[in-house]
Amino acid sequence: MSMKEHISRKLQSSIRLSHVEVINESHLHNVPPGSESHFKVILVSDEFIGKMPVKRHQLVYGILANEIRQDIHALALHTYTESEWHDRLKKAPDTPDCKGGSNH
Numbered sequence: 001m002s003m004k005e006h007i008s009r010k011l012q013s014s015i016r017l018s019h020v021e022v023i024n025e026s027h028l029h030n031v032p033p034g035s036e037s038h039f040k041v042i043l044v045s046d047e048f049i050g051k052m053p054v055k056r057h058q059l060v061y062g063i064l065a066n067e068i069r070q071d072i073h074a075l076a077l078h079t080y081t082e083s084e085w086h087d088r089l090k091k092a093p094d095t096p097d098c099k100g101g102s103n104h
Helices: 003-014 053-063 065-070 082-087
Strands: 019-024 038-044 074-080
Touching: 003 019, 003 038, 003 053, 003 065, 038 053, 038 082, 053 065, 053 074, 074 082
Parallel strands: 038 074
Antiparallel strands: 019 038
16 A cells, blocks of 8 residues: 555544545655655545644644654645635645755
């Protein structure tokens, strides 16, 4: 199972999600081809109601603690309630271009 699938399954089994997207963005960074180390995760759940973004992120970090320690280098989280997701027209922000890290 790919890391992308693993992340998606683990989150879906831990949080009641109405929408989940796990996007492997490793290819946008200075990593070997086929890497699974940089992810953008979009989560929509009414379990986020009343929680500030930092608390939402802490929840996700707790669920993925082992993966973050061992495999995941970067995790861009976009967490929304149903209402927030609809207000955003069901679209998360685009990922900015990588500045190259160690290449600069």
